[in-house]
Amino acid sequence: MKFDKKDLLSNFELYLGGFFIACTVIITIANVFTRYCLGFTFFWNQEVALIGFVWTIFLGAAGAFKHRMMMGVDFLLQVTHGKVRKTIRLAGSIFVLIITSTMLSLSTAYILRSQKITPVLQISYKWLNLSIILSFVLITIYAIRNVINEILIFIGKRPEPALIVEENI
Numbered sequence: 001m002k003f004d005k006k007d008l009l010s011n012f013e014l015y016l017g018g019f020f021i022a023c024t025v026i027i028t029i030a031n032v033f034t035r036y037c038l039g040f041t042f043f044w045n046q047e048v049a050l051i052g053f054v055w056t057i058f059l060g061a062a063g064a065f066k067h068r069m070m071m072g073v074d075f076l077l078q079v080t081h082g083k084v085r086k087t088i089r090l091a092g093s094i095f096v097l098i099i100t101s102t103m104l105s106l107s108t109a110y111i112l113r114s115q116k117i118t119p120v121l122q123i124s125y126k127w128l129n130l131s132i133i134l135s136f137v138l139i140t141i142y143a144i145r146n147v148i149n150e151i152l153i154f155i156g157k158r159p160e161p162a163l164i165v166e167e168n169i
């Protein structure tokens with residue numbers, strides 16, 4: 001397998017999330033092995049696994065949003081055409097941008113006020129919750145890109161993408 005720097009840079013949130021899930025799985029398997037085969041456990045295992053899992057979830061959400069793999073209800077898009085469909089798409093993208101910007105603001109305020117630390121390793125929860133800020137920064141950037149793209153579609157500078165319609169089998 002050839003290493004591709006361009007793919008790494010364009011999907012770094014997915015690679016970073018993959019690193020965190022790999023660490024979580026390896027640490028958990030190692031702890032299960034030591035518990036049942038060697039008779040002891042790592043005292044820090046749960047906290048490190050939790051941190052890795054939280055980072056995986058939020059980075060995965062950013063990657064899913066970037067690649068438009070989030071679930072959505074597009075009934076209105078399927079029953080409308082032309083300017084109405086373009087208006088709905090643009091309004092939806094603007095609404096998502098407002099929501100993600102608000103979540104970025106609220107999560108930043110939450111983390112700045114956070115004083116909690118983990119009980120065993122004494123790590124500030126700010127390190128755990130930093131994944132929330134990074135995730136919403138990325139999602140907001142991708143939402144801005146989506147709004148710009150929808151504006152270009154709305155004014156006719158880009159073609160409207162085809163809808164994917166699922167058929168009953």
